[in-house]
Amino acid sequence: MNTINYQIELNLRNAHLIEVSITIASPAATFDLQMPVWTPGSYLVREYARHVQSFSVMQADQPCAWSKTDKTTWNIRSQFVEIPITVRYYVYCYELSVRTNHVDGSHAFFNPAAACMQFAGYTGVVPVQVVTPNEWKVATQIECHGSSHSFGDTTVWSYKAINYDQLYDSPFECGTHQSARFYVDEIPHDVAIWGNGNEQIPRLIADMERIVIATRQHFAQLPYQRYLFILHLADGMYGGLEHSNSTVCLCDRWGFTKPREYERVLGLITHEFFHTWNVKRIRPAPLGPFDYVHENYTRQLWLAEGVTSYYDNLIMCRAGLLSSQRYLEVLAEDITSVQRTPGRHLQSLAEASFDAWIRYYRPDENSPNVSVSYYIKGAVVAFALDMAIRHWSHGRCSFDDVLRVLESRFPLELPGIPEDDTMVRVISEVSGIGIDVVALFFADYIYGTRELAWDVICATVGLQPRWHLGDEAALTIGARLRQEDTRLVIVSLNPDGPAQRAGLAPFDQIIAVNNNRVDANRFKARLQEASPNSVVVVTYFRRDELRQAQVTLADSQPTAVTLESVAAPSGEQAQQYQQWLSMPIRQE
Ligand SMILES: [Zn+2]
Secondary structure, three states, X not given: OOOXXXXXXXXXXHHOEEEEEEEEOOOOOEEEEEOOXXXXXXXXXXXXXXXXXXXXXXXXXXXXXXXXXXXXEEEEEOXXXXXXXXXXXXXXXXXXXXXXXXXXXXXXXXXXXXXXXXXXOOOOOEEEEEEEEOXXXXXXXXXXXXXXXXXXXXXXXXXXXXXXXXXXXXXXXXXXXXXXXXXXXXXXXXXXXXOOOOOOHXXXXXXXXXXXXXXXXXXXXXXXXXXXXEEEEEOOOOEEEEOOOEEEEEEEOOOOOOHXXXXXXXXXHHHHHHOOOEOOOEOEOOOOOOOOOOOOOOOOHHHHHHHHHHHHHHHHHHOOOOOXXXXXXXXXXXXXHHHOOHHHHOOOHHHHHHHHHOOOOOOOOOHHHHOOOOOHHHHHHHHHHHHHHHHHOOOOOOHHHHHHHHHHHOOOOOOXXXXXXXXXXXXXXXXXXXXXXXXXXXXXXXXXXOOXXXXXXXXXOOXXXXXXXXXXXXXXXXXXXXXXXXXXXXXXXXXXXXXXXXXXXXXXXXEEEOOEEOOHHHHHHHHHHOOOOOEEEEEEEEOOXXXXXXXXXXXXXXXXXXXXXXXXXXXXXXXXXXHHOOOOOOOO
């Protein structure tokens, strides 16, 4: 077996560059290096090769010939076989997100998928050395095999990934970050925090511990020897990415004191930590091992992301981090969001999953009309499925049991869940209901676009939906608007709605209604005062041309929902409600 070694140096931090050296001990006459185009968990081709610069190859002190053969592949021609060859290049790192790289004077954060080219065909161990200033620390989920000082002012940190899948699953945070550690089941959980704001570390760590304990209650045991939370704190930012034994969460650095904002931080952490099981271990078959230079298609992102989005808030409620009343509010917000998305009539969850690569991460003004989010619609369909399982089994089991069966039947070392009717069969088996009944649910709500019957779904736990206008005026032009500084801009239009029929279009800037200047608040006030079926004159700019349109207002549909208790819950409904919001009994 050939040997390979990666060295990552961080000397050019102020230029936002990292230097990557790859040494191959016994090169063949010709071989390929390929930069991944994506990183698992974020289903978009991001073309990481576009950040590579100053590529060079040396062997026995002489430059070697190389050429690019496609956008992400470098072909190298060795002069001498069996003599070590070193490839060196820089990667520009200045995009602060959980799936890219960010290097400046304060830290170096990098995802190996976005930094380390893959030696085509190599499947062995991947040693990596990271060279940092002496005063820096390194946090990553792979264990460090020792550090040593070199040349006085730098430290070399040594790691060995068992293969490329482990390397590309292991982001590195290097710097002078705040560190903390807590234990659950005697297993260490490390926290590395880059950035400062109004974070309150002791409270945050205590709440993270509650999240870990509550999530572990849903599965057999903690499936790792050590877990790492990397938290990045930056103004107004939000996002997370799951890994096998770690996660990176990007949070607003001022989001730790106001209850609703802090709830969002904890929700993100719970979501990413739940992925430790759901998607990093229990996973659709196409999601690991991965192909890093092409899209990896699955129709089950509703399971990976939707079910996780359902459980993040539910676990927060079961752990006492959300009141049951607040939990019903956030669940209702998700249902409202789906009911306000016209695209639910056109795109199924399976299609949204499959097309994530071209749609979810590339939204435009037409997206709400033609697509759904496998996160939000996935979460409400997971709720509906959980309610159905509880109803079918008379409270004997729930989606919690489905997860436990999936955990035992699809362990990491075996292939993931096939893209066939496996999920239907597992749910039928767990709930004891006929396979045809479960298959019909999937045909309607996973593979189809049938409207969810909320009255029936909510009745299982003694709830009923109450529909109302929410923040909508009673009359509407059928368009989503956004106030951008002083401009009121159309974001998207409902298909065949009043605004679209009158010729208004996305990006039009609305100036006045019936010759009265409007902003978002005044626009809503003018619509509140109008009478049904009245015609209003809307003055607007399209690009820089002033125009007018006559818009016939329509009645707003009550698409916002509140979940309320039924008047007199039956004994079974009360019991089901209690079980639903309680911590599951752990299966020892
Ligand atoms: Zn997720």
